[in-house]
Amino acid sequence: MGTFEFKLPDIGEGVVEGxxxxxxxxxxxxxxxxxxxxxxxxxxxxxxxPAPCDGTVKSIVGEAGDILPVGVVCIVFDVEGDGNASAAEAEPAKNEKPAKKESPAPAATPAPAPAKPAPVEAAAPVARASGTKALASPAVRQRARAANVDLQLVAGSGPAGRISHADLDRHIAGGASGATSSRPMGGAPRVARTGTEDIKVIGLRRKIADGMMASYST
Structure with a gap:
């Protein structure tokens, strides 16, 4: 007894399904x-x-209304003889030798970790003598002016008491401020601006503005 698988045939030129x-x-x-x-x-x-052979219907695929593509197995018959579908049984491999285990390679000895350098301690701030001008870079002075800090009151940790950015940060974080008012050093008191200010548009800017307005209105 064999099995015959029947595929949906090509039933017309250009037909791919039915x-x-x-x-x-x-x-x-x-x-x-x-x-x-x-x-x-x-x-x-x-x-x-029509049926392609004599036999007994073993299984069918699909029901009324289903779409079957051309070439798909749509019906299977049990037939006398070998049929056209045979399941090949896999034969066990003979005389196969087990794979030889390889001895694991010796583990590599990890290299010793490099010694960590000893942390460098920051120099202690140096007290400045009375009447001595504070030493600091222009960038530090600019930051001090922006933060309203009097550098004469900041202890420097650099050579000869030079004030660094870290010294200024430490001074600001400590809540010490050399200013006695909200007025910037060497400047006039700041006046809060309120309302709007009209600025006359002239020259090229006016031409650009006129062109934009003309484009917007058309």
């Missing part, structure tokens, strides 16, 4: 070659497909 209209057989039915088994509708016509 809709199942009716199965004329059921599982367990005995059919003869050329007996009608399936009615399929395509874009061009409705076609009855």
């Amino acid at each position: 809709e199942v209209v009716e199965w004329m057989v059921a599982v367990g039915d005995v059919v003869k070659e050329d007996d009608p088994i399936l009615s399929v509708m395509t874009d061009k016509a409705t076609v009855e497909i």
Whole structure:
């Protein structure tokens, strides 16, 4: 006893699929070659497909309304003889020798970690003598002016008591401020601006503004 798998045939030029209209057989039915088994509708016509061989219906694929692509197995028969579908049994490999285990390579000895350099302690701030000008870079002085800090009151940790950015940060973080008012050093008191200020647009800016307004209004 063998198995015969029947694939949906090409039933017209350019036809790639068909809709199942009716199965004329059921599982367990005995059919003869050329007996009608399936009615399929395509874009061009409705076609009855005959049985390709004598046999007993083993299984069918799809039901009325299903779309089956050309070439798919749509029905399987049990037939006398070998049929056209055979399952090849895999034979166990003979005389196979187990793979030889390889001895693991010796683990590499990890290299010793480099010694960490000893942390460098920051120099202690140096007290400045009374009447001595504070030493600091222009950048530090600019930051001090912006923060309203009197550098004469900041202890420097650099050479000869030079004030660094870190010294200024430490002084600001400590809450010490050399200013006695909100007025910037060497400047006039700041006046808060309120309202709006009209600025006359002239020259090229006016031309650009006129062009933008003309473009917007058209």
